[in-house]
Amino acid sequence: MSPSPDREPSTSTTWSLSIIYLHHLVPVSLEDVDLLCMECGTKATEFSSHYPSFVSCLLCPYTTFCSCAYASHMIICFELECMQCDFVSLTGDKMAEHLVLNPGHDIACRPRTALKEPDIEFSLQGGTQQKPSPPDTTITPDPVNPSWTRVAGSDLDTLKYIRVGRFKQDKGPRHALPKSADAMEYFLLAYPESLLELIAKETNAHVKTCQYLGMPSPQWTLLSVPELKAFLGLVILMGVHGLPDISQYWSLTQHDRHTFDQAMSLRRFKQIATNIRMGSLVTDEYRGGGNPKDGLHILRPMLDILGQAMWKAYRPNCNLTIDRTLLPALEDQAGHRMLTYRQTLPEIWLLCDSKSGYCHRLSIHTRESGEHETVGLQVVPRLMEGLEGMNHRLYLANSLASPRLMRQLLKQGIYASSSFPILSPVLPMQLWQEGNLTIAGHYLQWQSGPLLATRWRDAKEMGCLCTNSFPGRVDTVWRRSQTQAGKLDPLERPMAFRLLQENMRGVDICKQLLACNPLGGVPQDCHWRSLFWFLLNLSVVNSFIVLRESRKSNPPAWVQSGLFSQLNFRRRLGTQLAQCYHRPPETQDPASGGEGERETVAGETVARETLDPLKEMHRMTKISLCTKRCWNCNLKHIRHETAYGCPVCKANLCNKASCFWEFHGLCPLTKGK
Template sequence: MASEISSDSEFDGFDEEQVLSAVEKDREIQERVRRIVDNESDVDVSEEESEDSAESSDEDEMCGDIYMRNVNRDWDHELSEVNIPAFEEETGVQNRLNPDARPIDYFFRFLPQVFFENLATETNRYATQKGPDPRWSPTNANEMRAFVSINIFMGVRQLPCISNYWSTDERFSDPFIASIMPKTRFVKINQYLHLRDTSNTPGRNDPAYDPLFKVRNLIDVIQPKLRETYKPGKNLSVDEGMIGFKGRLHFRQYMPAKPTKWGIKVWQICESDTGYCCGFDIYTGKKPGGRQHGLGYDVVWNLSKHYHHQNRHLYFDRFFSSVTLAEHLELVGTYVCGTIVANRKGLPDNVKKAKLKNRGDIIQMQKGNLIATSFKDKRQITFLSSFAPPHLDENTGKPHVNILYNKHMGGVDKFDQMASYYPVGRPGTKWWRYILWYIVNLSILNAWVLYQKSEKNPPPQKGYDHLGFRMDVADQLRAGFTSRKHRIGRKAKNCNKKIAIQSINHHELVKIDGRKKMCRECSLHNRKTLSGRPVETTFKCGFCDLPLCRNGCFTSFHERNLN
C-alpha cells in the first residue's frame, strides 16, 4: 500500500496560470485520443498534421506512436518481451476513519444519514399521494434506519413469509425483529417505501425518459463514493452479474448459464484481490443509434474510464474482448488480459484457424505489445493480452497469460459470492426495490473491505468475520429504536392453557388459538373499523365459544342474554 498523502500544510496549491495551462493541455490530449478512438480512418500522416504534431506534447506523440505501431504492424510469430510502464498509483482507503470507528461508520461512507432522511421524506410523500390511510402515520429517518436494519437481519435468518418473523409459533418467530416494530407497521412502511417523487416520471416518448428514473438519484449518489472512498490496486476485473427478479420488466434478462437465470443485468468493475466494487452499470436494453464498436467495448470503456492513464491491468472474458478495445485502452495507459472468441475481427488467421490436438500445444503471435495466444489444455482456448509475457511458465507448463487470467479474473465473482450469502430485502413485484437492496448490500460488502484494510483500536475479537460485521452494521443502524409501545415478554411455559381474563358465572373470556375472528356483538350492532372493515377480536367466551371483544362486548352480550 502506498504511503499516506502529505498534509495540507506541506502544499501551498497551484496558481491560476498553472491551473489554466494544465486544463488546456489535458483538453488537447483528450481531443486527440477521442479522434483516434472514434474514427480510425482519421489517422493520416499528412504535411499539415505533421506540423501540428511537432507542436504537440511528448504524451501525445507517445500515444500516436503506440497506436500507429499497432495498427500498421502485422502479426508476427517472432515474440519479444512486452514493454509497459510500472503501476505507481496510490492505493487503499482514502480519508481514513479513526482507529476506534464502529462498523456503522464504514457503512455511512457509502449511505450516510442524509440517505435515510430522504428515504423518510419520499416515503411520506408517496403515502400522502396515494390518499388518506387511517392506518398510516408519518415516518422519520430513525424509523427508516430500523426498517432497513430489519431487512438486513431478514437476509441473515431467511424465512418463507414476512409474517413468520412475528409468528406466535416459537419455531418460526424472531423475538429480536419483533421487538423493533410490529408487523403491521413494517408492512405499512414496506407498502409506501419510495426513493423519489415519481408523480412527474417522464414517459417513454419523452426525450428525458430514463428507465432507471425511480433509482437514478441513489445511483448518482453512490457511484462517486465508490471511487472516492477507496483506491483499488493494479488489477481490476470486469464482468456481468445478475440481480434476481422474475416480475414484469422490459429490460429483464434471461441468462441460462448463470445461477440466477432471470433478473436485471448489472455490469461491474471490482478489485481482483478483495472483490471491492469500484463501479457498476445497470443494463436497460439496446440503445437507439447502435454502437460503433459493440456493447462489450462500451461496457469496459465506460466502467474503466475513471482509471485510465494509471497503468492498470484489466481482466475480462471473451464477451468483452476485441483487438480494437485492447489497442484503444493501451492509448489511455490501460492494459488488458482476457479470453477472446477465436474468430474475432483483427486476430491473425493462424490463431483463428488453429486446430491444436495435443494437450500443451500452443500458438502465439505478437503485434506490438499485443499477444494472441491459442492454447490446448482440457480444451482449446484463445487469449489476448497487452501486458502478459510471452511463452510458457516453466513450473506449470501453461502460458503466462493463462496463469494471470485465472489468478485475477475473479474479482466480480468474489463480490457476487459474498453478496449471495445474506441477500438484503424481501421478494416483491416492484423491480426498483431489488436495485435498492442491491446497493444496500453492496455498501455493506464495500464497508467490510474498508474495515479489513483499516487500523482498528481495540482490535476485533478473534474470528470476527463478514457475518459478525454485517450483524453489527444492522444493530448499530437500528440504534436501539423500537416503535412498540410495550415491551414484548417471554411466553409462559404453559402457554397452551386457556387463562380466564374476565368471567361471568361460568362464562370466561379466553384467548383464541390462531387468527382473529369477527366479533359477534359488533356484527350484531353493525360496528365497523375506521377503514370500514368488520371488527375482529382475538378473544372469545370459552363456554359459548363465540368471538367477543374484550372491552364491552363480552359483558354486554352476556348481560343481555343471561337476564
Template sequence: MEGYNFGEVHIFDQTSDTELTPVKIFNAATGFEKLVEEIIVRESIRYAHHNGRSFTLTDEEAKAFFGMNFVMGYHCLPTFRSYWSTDPDMGVPYIANVMPINRFEEIRTNLHFSDNSNEPNRTDPSYDRAFKIRPVIDHFNHAFQRAMANTKTQAIDEHMIKFKGHNIMRQYVKNKPIKWGFKMWCRACSSTGYLFQFDLYTGKKRGGSETGLGDYLLVKNMNRGDIFAASSNGISFIKWMDNKAVFLLTNFLSPIPTTIVKKRVSGSAEKVNVICPEAIIKYNKHMGGVDLMDQKKVYYEVDRKAKIKYYLRLFFDLLDIAMNNSYVIYCKLHEAKRIEGTLLTSLEFRQVVARSLIGSFSSRQRSLSSVVMTKKRISYTQKRGTPSQVMVKVSNRKRCVQWAKSRIENRTNNTCSTCNVHLCFTTDRNCFVEYH
C-alpha cells in the same frame, strides 16, 4: 506506479482519535446516512403522495427498517410475517418490537429512489432503462471508489441478480448458476472481493452488427493455441484460441512470452499440450474478484424469494455488497492497528451494524413480551383441585392464561373462583382441568 498506495483506506484521517465502530465504518464506506436522508426518505414520501397515499417516514425510522432487514438476512424465517408470529418457535420479539408488520410492509411498498416526474420519454435519446435505480448506482459507485484506493490486481466480470419477473433488462445466461436475472458489470479486487465500480447492463444498443466479417473469418480460421496480437501506445491486444476465442487487453504485459499448458480434449479425458500466452496465465490467477464478491454476498442475503419490484431487488443486492465492502475496510483498519480488540467475523460485524441502525427506535405503542405468560402462584391443595375451586362467569373478558402459554389469544369470561384467573371452560376446550 511509484508513490501510489494501493488499497489504502481514504475515509478516516490517520490522526483521528475517533473510535472506529462498525456502524461508523459502514456509514463512511457507503455514505449510507446521506443515501437515506437525501434519496430514500425524500423519494419514498414523494412516490407515496404521487400515488395518493398518506405516508410519512423519518431518517431514524428508515435506518431502523434497514437494520431489521439486515437482521432478517442472518436470522432467516420462511416469510416476513413469521417474525411477528405469536408462536413460541417462530416469532422474533427483537424485530416485532421495532415496528408492527403493517408498518414494515408499508415502508417496503413505498420504497423509491427517483422522481418519476423527471423520467424521460422512451423515445428520448437520454432515456435510461435503469432510471428508477440510477441514483443508487451513482451514489454507491462514488462512495465505493472514494472509500479505498484501487488495489493492484482487479477483475472485471459479470454479476447476476436473480429475477424471474417481466422486465426488458432481464437476461438469460446459460452458463451461470443464476441463469435468469439482471446482469451487472463489476470491477472488484481480486484478493478481497471489494467492489470498486459497477454498472447495470440494460440491454443491447440499437445499431449494426457487433462484429464485422473480418473478425468472423479470423476466428473461423484460428486453431486451438493460435495467438493473434497487436500493440499501440503501450496497450497490447491479445486474441488466443482455446475452445473459444479469448480476448485480453493489457498495459503492462507483453503478448510475446508463451508457455505450454495442459488442456482437455472435448468429449474425452485425454489432455494435450497447448501454447498459451503468459498474460492469460496471470489473468487466470487474478480473475476471481467478482466471484469472491458473489460468494461473500450470499452468506447473509437481505433479499429473499418474494414478489418485489425489480428496482428493489437491485437495491437490496447492492445493500448486501455495501455491507461486504464495509467489512473489507474494517479488516484493513484492524490489520493497520487502528482498531483494537479481537477481529470481528463478517457475521458479528453485520450484527453490530444492524443493532446500531435499529438503536432504541420503536414505533409500537407497547412492546411484545419475550417471556411466556405464567399462571399465578397457587397453593399445593389448590393445584390438586379442591371442591372449593369452581368456574364462575364474570362480565369482563380476558385472555385465557392456559392458551397464553402458547402465545395464542383466546378471550373468555370464565374464571376460577379460587385462583382468580381466566380459563376456557367449554365443550371444546376445558382449560380448567389442564391448568390445575
C-alpha cells in the same frame, strides 16, 4: 363555503369565485385578494384556467363548470391503457410519446381500479426493442484490420517487447474513522446519511401522492431517518436468520424477537416495505417531471450518491476486473421466484478489485443508451473514467474484449487482458487456420503491434488477448495425470494465462459475498425493487470489505480469532441499525379490557400478558434434531427432508412458506385473513 382542496370537486350548476381577504376584511381592489375556485378548490390566479363553460364527462355522470376540476377528475378516476401492450399512463403526454414510438398501437380510457406503478426499462437481451438495432451489436470486427504475425521460438530474440509501466498509486481503504468505529460507521461510508434522507423523503412523497390520487392506504406516519435505519437493520437480520415466513420474526419463540419488537411492529414493517421508494414513478408521472430519454431517471439521484460514496471509500488497486452480474429473478405475490431465462434478466456491469472484491463502480444498461455501439466500447470507458495514465491492469469479460478497445485503453495507460472463445469474430480466421492444438500444454501465439493473442490447450483449448504480457514466457502448472492414477503431470502455461487466471476473479468474489446471507423479508416483484435491494446488499458487502482491509492488523473485539466473517458482520450491523429507533408505546386497545399491551402474532392481535406460551398458534420452528420427510411434499411423491415443522400438528414441513400453508389448507395469498 368553498370545498376543501383534498375533496372531489363538486358538481354545482353555477360557477363562482370566493374572495378571501388574507389580512383584513376591508374593501380592497381585486389585485390585493386571493381568488379561490369553488369547483376545484384551488387558487384562481388566471380566469382563463377556470373558464365558465359547462363540461360533462362522457364516461361517468360527473359534470362541472371548471376546466381544472375536470382535468383533476380525469387524472384521479381514469387511466390510459395501450390495447396492444401493457403500457399504462395517467397523463396524455406519456401516452402520446408511446404512440409516436409505436404507430400501430391504439389506446383506450378506462376507470382506474388499482394504481399500477410502471417499472423501469432495462436493455434486455432477447427482449423487444423500441428501435431497430444492427444484427450484432455486442461484438463487431476490428475496423483497423491489422496484420497478425506468428510468434515462433526462433523469433523471440528479434521481437520488440511491450514496456509495461509500474503501478505507483495509493491503494486500499480511504476514510478517517477511528479505531473504535463499529460496523454501522463503516456501513454509513458506503450508504451515507444523505442517501437515507433521500429515501425517507421520497417514501413520504410517494405515500402522499397515492393518498391524493384516492388510493386506499392505511394511516401513514411520516418515515424518519432513524426509523429507516431500523427498517434496513431488520431486513439485514432477516437475511441472516432466513425464516420461511415474515411473521415468525415477531413470534415468541424467536430468540432475537426483542430486537424486532422494540424497533417496530409487524404491521409497520410491512407498511414501509410496500411504500419505500428512492424516487416514485407515480409521483414523477403525475407531476410530469423527469427525463423521458433516461430509463433510470428515477434511480439517478440514488445512483449518483451511492457511486460517489463507493468511489471515495476505497482507492483502486493495480489489478481490476470488469464482469457482469444479473439481478435476481422477480417474485410473484406468494414470494416464489418466477421462471426467467438468463438472457432476459437485466445486466449490471461491475468494476471490482481483483483481490478483495470491492466494487468501485457499476453500470446499468437502459434501452436508450448506446444501441449502435459495442458493449465494451460503451461500458469500459465509463467505468474506467478517472483512472487514465495510472498503469492499471484491467481484466475483462470475453463479451467486452476487442482489439479496438484494447488499443484505445493502451493509449490511455491501461493494460488489458481478456479471454476469447474459439472462432471469435473479433479476431481474423488466420489465428485458427495456422495450427491445431491437440496435446495439453502446447500453445500458439500471434502478435499485432502491442496486442498478443494466445491459444493454449489445457483440458480444452482456450484463448487470451492481452496487452500486459510478453510472448514466449511460460510457467509450470500441475494437472491430474491421464495415464497414471494418483499422479500429477507438469504442464506449460503461457504468462498471459497466468495473469488472467490469477486476477480475473474480482467480480466473482463480490458475487459470492452478495449471495451469502442476502436480504430478506422484502418483496422483489419488479425490476426497480430488485435493483434497490441489490444496491443495499452491495453496500453491505463493500462496507464489510472496507472494515476487513482497514482492521487486519487490529481486528475488533467481536471478530473471533482474527477471522473476519461476513455473517457476524451482518448480524452485528443489523442489530446496531435496528437499535437506532424504538417504536413509541402503542395506545391501549379498548377491546383488551385494560389487560396490558397487545401484540400481533401470525396475523392476529393477542394480549401479551394473557398469551400462554404452551398454547401458541400454528407456526414454523425446529421440532426435531434429525431430519424427517416433509408431510406436504410426501403427499406429492417428492422427497424432501427437514428438521422444521409445526409444533402443534407435530408435522415436519419444508422450511418455506408454501408447504406450511398448503399443509394447513390455506393458500399463501390468503394468509392472515
